[in-house]
């Protein structure tokens with residue numbers, strides 16, 4: 001009897017250990033992603049219809065600050081949902097086997113390159129809950145790797161462009177070694193909890209919290225996740241089913257695949273300039289016929305018929 005109890009007891013313990021993956025930090029069952037997204041989307045749309053956005057600009061015309069406030073009773077402010085100065089946009093992305101609709105808006109598009117979803121950023125940002133509670137604030141350029149960031153950042157930052165970095169000059173017109181950012185992209189993203197922390201209680205963010213971020217995209221560092229010589233920005237993208245591009249269909253997305261066309265020759269070898277140890281820049285990688293001028297060509301590292 002005593003032994004049986006012990007066995008049952010350890011089975012219960014084992015079950016609880018294995019069941020941890022299905023529980024949130026509060027110990028409750030993890031909620032269904034689809035149902036939670038529907039609830040979050042309703043809450044976000046209500047927020048957009050009951051809050052207004054104020055944007056200030058600096059002397060150069062760049063976005064300085066973005067503030068979101070609840071429209072007071074009887075107030076004449078135009079909601080984020082109804083205003084047309086900064087059109088409300090949305091993007092469809094796939095995660096957790098469901099499609100998420102993510103609202104965002106641009107207060108400035110930026111003039112430079114866009115990052116891809118796995119690059120490194122220099123950004124300033126403010127994070128709040130739908131209640132207005134501010135849980136994070138980084139007023140100065142902060143280095144963020146999108147790979148380690150919440151998923152909403154990976155999906156929305158590529159819609160924005162960086163600006164330029166300019167060196168300040170002193171009164172005599174001599175560069176003083178300090179830098180400023182100009183012409184950068186800026187905006188607001190409204191993330192369902194599934195693209196944030198979901199069932200985790202993180203810092204002062206309760207479980208299942210939709211998150212609002214205002215942000216500026218100052219600069220980007222382009223990365224090559226799989227070290228194959230092709231920057232991730234040229235390998236990152238989504239197909240018609242919202243999956244990461246996987247040229248050879250082996251289940252490893254191009255950004256992580258060292259042999260993108262599965263012809264047995266690693267990409268880093270295929271893009272080597274014959275007779276040298278150097279690789280072609282992406283612009284000059286030829287197709288199987290040797291052509292390197294046709295912009296629509298299929299580059300040889302993506303074509304299994306040659307290497």
Ligand SMILES: [Ca+2]
Pocket residue numbers: 224225226227228229230231232235254255
């Ligand atoms: Ca790569």
Ligand SMILES: [Ca+2]
Pocket residue numbers: 246247248249250251252253254257259260
């Ligand atoms: Ca692949």
Ligand SMILES: [Ca+2]
Pocket residue numbers: 259260261262263264265266267270301307
């Ligand atoms: Ca190959």
Ligand SMILES: [Ca+2]
Pocket residue numbers: 261263270300301302303304305306307
């Ligand atoms: Ca090939």
